[in-house]
Amino acid sequence: DAGVTQSPTHLIKTxxxxxxxxxxxxxxxxxVSWYQQALGQGPQFIFQYYEEEERQRGNxxxxxxxxxxxxxxxxxxxNALWLGDSALYLCASSxxxxxxxxxxxxxxxxxxxx
Amino acid sequence: xxxxxxxxQALSIQEGENATMNCSxxxxxxxxxxxxxxxxxxxxxxxxxxxxxxxxxxxxxRVTLDTSKKSSSLLITASRAADTASYFCxxxxxxxxxxxFGKGTRLHILP
Numbered sequence: 001d002a003g004v005t006q007s008p009t010h011l012i013k014t015x016x017x018x019x020x021x022x023x024x025x026x027x028x029x030x031x032v033s034w035y036q037q038a039l040g041q042g043p044q045f046i047f048q049y050y051e052e053e054e055r056q057r058g059n060x061x062x063x064x065x066x067x068x069x070x071x072x073x074x075x076x077x078x079n080a081l082w083l084g085d086s087a088l089y090l091c092a093s094s095x096x097x098x099x100x101x102x103x104x105x106x107x108x109x110x111x112x113x114x
Numbered sequence: 115x116x117x118x119x120x121x122x123q124a125l126s127i128q129e130g131e132n133a134t135m136n137c138s139x140x141x142x143x144x145x146x147x148x149x150x151x152x153x154x155x156x157x158x159x160x161x162x163x164x165x166x167x168x169x170x171x172x173x174x175x176r177v178t179l180d181t182s183k184k185s186s187s188l189l190i191t192a193s194r195a196a197d198t199a200s201y202f203c204x205x206x207x208x209x210x211x212x213x214x215f216g217k218g219t220r221l222h223i224l225p
Binding site: 040058102108 | 212213
């Protein structure tokens, strides 16, 4: 039973570039949430996708956008990258689109902005 | 913004001792979860406790919830080296399905 998988594991970009991160949820899960985790901090909620729509959004600018596909996999896109976007980006999957379910996390994508 | 705040920020104890971490939050919640994160890895779900529950156990873990004080505690008994990790509380805010994490407690088990 495959867990949550994220790709790539590491990525280096320069300021102003755009990046796409990918996530496949745990088998049977239909909800995907994305988090940004700066070094030494807790994960910050970016947004959640359920039934191919963005259901909830945290305090992140429109440069952060996403998509969920019919197979429940998801992408996170970040435009106009700047140094402050350097972080570990975590994807979590759950069932049912509600916050009362445990979330299963991938190991994240480490994004470094030069 | 941070909904939950863990205390202490860091904790070092001898192997075999018990470790207690606390979480305080600001607004009413539907449930509270505890997660563990090993260095450089994703988070692992430990326990979910609902707002109408006061205590929950899972193996060596015991979680309590006091909604009147807006606080929770995580107790790890008979600690092991493998328990070295960061521990986060996460709250599901009432009427809002976002899950908000605290900054975490970094636990170090000394041999």
